[in-house]
Amino acid sequence: DAKTTQPPSMDCAEGRAANLPCNHSTISGNEYVYWYRQIHSQGPQYIIHGLKNNETNEMASLIITEDRKSSTLILPHATLRDTAVYYCIASKTGANNLFFGTGTRLTVIP
């Protein structure tokens, strides 16, 4: 699976959009980009995933560049409850191949 690179930490003002970048320059054509987050003292929570096209669900939007070498997770209106570690994962198939790395610690500031 391709290695991903994320900034270790980011801040975002409450109510503003949080844009979390992820670099996966060695991603192969059949690898999906998955995002999970982990709120303190809880297990990780699935957010969204995609292959080539941009994706949106009730939690977030995922924007993947045309060359697929990077992506951005967008939380449109961040709340204090969005404070968490966000993991970007590139994986061919199956959850047993998920390599979480160290993620980005997002802090939403009141």
Added chain:
Amino acid sequence: DTGVSQNPRHKITKRGQNVTFRCDPISEHNRLYWYRQTLGQGPEFLTYFQNEAQLEKSRLLSDRFSAERPKGSFSTLEIQRTEQGDSAMYLCASSLVRDRANEKLFFGSGTQLSVL
């Protein structure tokens, strides 16, 4: 949806003792995973089951570790002769697999193990 349940939430043990953790997945889910997480790191895959069959084990899973899922429902993870390096959060996750590329994991809140 009662979610994935893990027991106990916390376990403190002395080095050399055996410990067992239990995971109850979401009821209709056919896959069950065990991950381990140490402070400041992301979760690391240990093993997974499809129904009652254990299909893959990570090299992280030494021979002191054993996992079972006897009837394809709940699972147990046992660590024998615990060592201080086993101190970690042990996370269980389950999924309903129809299409592996679209598999989503649902995690429990984990069991925090401290080996003294």
